Amino acid sequence: MMVQSKAARLRRAIIAWVTVALFVFPLYYWITVAFKNGRDIFNQPPKVFNFSPTVANFQEVFGVSFGLPRNEVLAGGGDFFMAPHLWSSVVIAVFSTILAVAIATLASYALSRIYFRGRHHFVNWVLSTRMMPPVAIAIPMFFIYKDLSLLDTYLGMILIHALMNLPLAVLMLKSFFDDIPTEIDESALIDGASRWKIFRRIIFPMAKGGVAATAVLCFVFSWTEFLFALTLTQTSLKTVPVVSSTFVTSVGTAWGNMAALGTAAMVPAFIFILLVQKQLVRGLTLGSLKQ
Known part of the structure; x- marks a missing residue:
C-alpha cells in the first residue's frame, strides 16, 4: 500500500x-x-x-539607457517610445478601479441588506448590462463624449472603464455580502447603530477580501480593455493595448519591441495583485465553507 x-x-x-x-x-x-x-x-x-x-528592445520602447551607451535615436525614445502610454494605462486602470469598487461596494451592500420592491428585477437589469457587447455602444459613446468634450481625456477613460466594470463589481460584491450573516446587522441595529455605521465598522472589514478580489478583476479588465480605448482616444492619450497595435508596420512586426512592452505591462498588474494577495485569497474563498 x-x-x-x-x-x-x-x-x-x-x-x-x-x-x-x-x-x-x-x-x-x-x-x-x-x-x-x-x-x-x-x-x-x-x-x-x-x-x-x-536590453536594446527596452531602450527603444522606454528611451532609457540602463547605464549603457545611448545614441540619438534612444535619447528621443525611438520609433516605439511607449513610456507615456504605459503611465496613462496605470492612471486609468487605478482610478477607474477605485471609482467602480467604491460605487459597487455601497450599491451591493444595499442590494444585499435592504429589501425593496423590484430588487430582484434590478439585479437582473445590472446583470443584463454586463451581457451587452461593448461594440453596441462604442459609436453612441463616441458622439456623447464628443459633445461633452471628453474625447482623449483621462476623465473620459476613467468614467467609461468604471462604467464597464461596475456591473461585474456589483454582482461580485453582492455575493460576498450575502455570505455575511444578516444576524450581525440585526444585532447592531438593536444596539442602536445606524446602517452606515454597521457597514463602515462591521460589514466592510469582514468583506475586505471580497473587495480586494473585485478590485483585482476590475484592474485587469481596465488594463486590458481595447475597444473603448481605441474609439474614445485620438492622439495624446492612448493605452498600452491600443499602442501595441502600432508595432505592426508595413515592413513587418517589431516582435522584440512588442515583447518588451508586453513584459513591462505585466509588472503593474503583478504588483497590484501582490499588494492585495492576502485579501484576494480570502475573498476568493469567502463562502466556500458555508453550509
Missing part, C-alpha cells in the same frame, strides 16, 4: 509539473523574446535558453 501511495503521489506531482509547465512556458518564451535581438528571435530552431540577452 505504501508503494502504491508513493506511486500515486509521484503521478500527481508529474501531472502538476507538466500542467504548470504548459502554462508557464509561453509566458517564459514571450519574456525571453523581449531580451533577444532580431537574429535570435527568428532563429530556427528557436533559441529557448542559449541566446545572448540584450
Whole structure:
C-alpha cells in the first residue's frame, strides 16, 4: 500500500509539473523574446535558453539607457517610445478601479441588506448590462463624449472603464455580502447603530477580501480593455493595448519591441495583485465553507 501511495503521489506531482509547465512556458518564451535581438528571435530552431540577452528592445520602447551607451535615436525614445502610454494605462486602470469598487461596494451592500420592491428585477437589469457587447455602444459613446468634450481625456477613460466594470463589481460584491450573516446587522441595529455605521465598522472589514478580489478583476479588465480605448482616444492619450497595435508596420512586426512592452505591462498588474494577495485569497474563498 505504501508503494502504491508513493506511486500515486509521484503521478500527481508529474501531472502538476507538466500542467504548470504548459502554462508557464509561453509566458517564459514571450519574456525571453523581449531580451533577444532580431537574429535570435527568428532563429530556427528557436533559441529557448542559449541566446545572448540584450536590453536594446527596452531602450527603444522606454528611451532609457540602463547605464549603457545611448545614441540619438534612444535619447528621443525611438520609433516605439511607449513610456507615456504605459503611465496613462496605470492612471486609468487605478482610478477607474477605485471609482467602480467604491460605487459597487455601497450599491451591493444595499442590494444585499435592504429589501425593496423590484430588487430582484434590478439585479437582473445590472446583470443584463454586463451581457451587452461593448461594440453596441462604442459609436453612441463616441458622439456623447464628443459633445461633452471628453474625447482623449483621462476623465473620459476613467468614467467609461468604471462604467464597464461596475456591473461585474456589483454582482461580485453582492455575493460576498450575502455570505455575511444578516444576524450581525440585526444585532447592531438593536444596539442602536445606524446602517452606515454597521457597514463602515462591521460589514466592510469582514468583506475586505471580497473587495480586494473585485478590485483585482476590475484592474485587469481596465488594463486590458481595447475597444473603448481605441474609439474614445485620438492622439495624446492612448493605452498600452491600443499602442501595441502600432508595432505592426508595413515592413513587418517589431516582435522584440512588442515583447518588451508586453513584459513591462505585466509588472503593474503583478504588483497590484501582490499588494492585495492576502485579501484576494480570502475573498476568493469567502463562502466556500458555508453550509
